[in-house]
Amino acid sequence: MTQIINGKDVAASVIAKIKAASDTLEAKSGVKPGLAVIIVGDDPASHAYVGAKGRMAKECGFNSVQHTLPEETTQEDLLKLVAELNADASIHGVLVQLPLPRHFDSEAVIQSILPEKDVDGLHVVNAGKLATGDLETGLISCTPAGSMLLVRTIHGADLSGLNAVVIGRSNLFGKPMGQLLLNANATVTMAHSRTKDLAGICRTADILVAAVGRPEMVKADWVKPGATVIDVGINRVPAPEKGEGKTKLVGDVAYAEASAVAGAITPVPGGVGPMTIAMLMANTVIAAYRKAGETPPAF
Amino acid sequence: MTQIINGKDVAASVIAKIKAASDTLEAKSGVKPGLAVIIVGDDPASHAYVGAKGRMAKECGFNSVQHTLPEETTQEDLLKLVAELNADASIHGVLVQLPLPRHFDSEAVIQSILPEKDVDGLHVVNAGKLATGDLETGLISCTPAGSMLLVRTIHGADLSGLNAVVIGRSNLFGKPMGQLLLNANATVTMAHSRTKDLAGICRTADILVAAVGRPEMVKADWVKPGATVIDVGINRVPAPEKGEGKTKLVGDVAYAEASAVAGAITPVPGGVGPMTIAMLMANTVIAAYRKAGETPPAF
Incomplete structure (x- = not known):
């Protein structure tokens, strides 16, 4: 009998674990995991994805922040916002919704995110850690x-x-x-x-x-x-x-x-x-634990 | 008829190409590729390897520098030397001969080398570039x-x-x-x-x-x-x-x-x-070309 692998059920159990881990961290260290999502432009599909991520982050007990920028935002302004979020101690994960409008250098934007806040796992340092088998300090796509x-x-x-x-x-x-x-x-x-x-x-x-x-x-x-x-x-x-x-x-x-x-x-x-959105939340709680000097939960 | 792949011949043609590229760069930009090799302790095999690298670098027309440190060198002093070589504009490649004596954190030493001078291709940024197919800006092991x-x-x-x-x-x-x-x-x-x-x-x-x-x-x-x-x-x-x-x-x-x-x-x-030592020289000349803003030779 073929087993149907139910991703919804597995994702739900991951989310339950994240929620518990988030509560534990807040109780222990006073730290609430923070996820900032940046979206540029009006693409309806992108807005739907970002909306779902924000709702899920709240469900996990996170501090959920959304930055909605107009289509005509410049590369420089986007990089400035990423730099602010990199420096913001209340934010543990920074995600730039892709694809960006065409006039952006997406790769430069992604690489400007601090590796330890790169919850999408797209930074070259996180790619290098995964490629060399370091799953303990990096963030995985x-x-x-x-x-x-x-x-x-x-x-x-x-x-x-x-x-x-x-x-x-x-x-x-x-x-x-x-x-x-x-x-x-x-x-x-x-x-x-x-x-x-x-x-x-x-x-x-x-x-x-x-x-x-x-x-x-x-x-x-x-x-x-x-x-x-x-x-x-x-x-x-x-x-x-x-x-x-x-x-x-x-x-x-x-x-x-x-x-x-x-x-x-x-x-x-x-x-x-x-599973994708569940693991985004997992990366965020992992990043928050690491920043607080605590051992993160394993997924 | 089985073909025997003659690594010595292939390496020699790589070295000839490097020598020519080194001469061209010096004539054009006044830049001589510089390779610094650090060796700690007295292991005879390591000294033999380092000696061979120095001779080959000279044969390629490079500025070849060897730093020989005593066994009892501290991690801090080794990191300080790497930092100096990172900052030295006449040095394009920095190599720390492995294995280091046991009291060193080798991984931390390797990761302290600037990725663009990491001619051994061991830095996590170079691993990440290779893993994501970026062979144009990284250095390959x-x-x-x-x-x-x-x-x-x-x-x-x-x-x-x-x-x-x-x-x-x-x-x-x-x-x-x-x-x-x-x-x-x-x-x-x-x-x-x-x-x-x-x-x-x-x-x-x-x-x-x-x-x-x-x-x-x-x-x-x-x-x-x-x-x-x-x-x-x-x-x-x-x-x-x-x-x-x-x-x-x-x-x-x-x-x-x-x-x-x-x-x-x-x-x-x-x-x-x-081939290994030849590609070390190739990485050094590539690093020197990039630093000079010139298109490096392809190998």
């Missing part, structure tokens, strides 16, 4: 960190003897995911658009992670029977069966057929998706 | 960089469609090597001591890289016929055939039998070994 928690619900923390295949080699997901799997002792193969016989390589995977942004690319015959399948894709596709002009969300895995072969699989939506 | 040059002599710069397997996941070699291969479009598998069916996984490799420190562990039947084999191991073993108490150097690959199967293979010694 949220979606791979959340995906690892889902893997752990099936396989535990030690993946010795298991083959993991990651499809997709982005800096945001594929590379850090591969590094986390390797750090957990998996034998890790990084596959991508230049890979020959992608299906055959995927079939060697005990843990198959797809992050390519192609609707239902991974078919049933790419999946080793009994494998754990983590689907990171979120693709909106037409759904004429729901009515004219209607759409639906699907992953990078052909869920209906692949779930007949897999041992465990994440659905889309409701799999990896809910 | 010398042995993996040199190993990639050897791979390139066989396969060119684009490894699309090729499977690479790296055995060993150290921060010094295995991880950066995997990142370089991935960046060159190979499909990369990171294998290690916790890998199940290591021989079988190695047999999938078009490019097999061994860096485990176990004499002649990789046998002929681990090698796919025609594969390129890069042997990073340098192990000293008894050689009774040369006389009582005699020793010899062997790699991690059983060279005699594996070379009958491989398409191309590096010998030990004379394969990867000579």
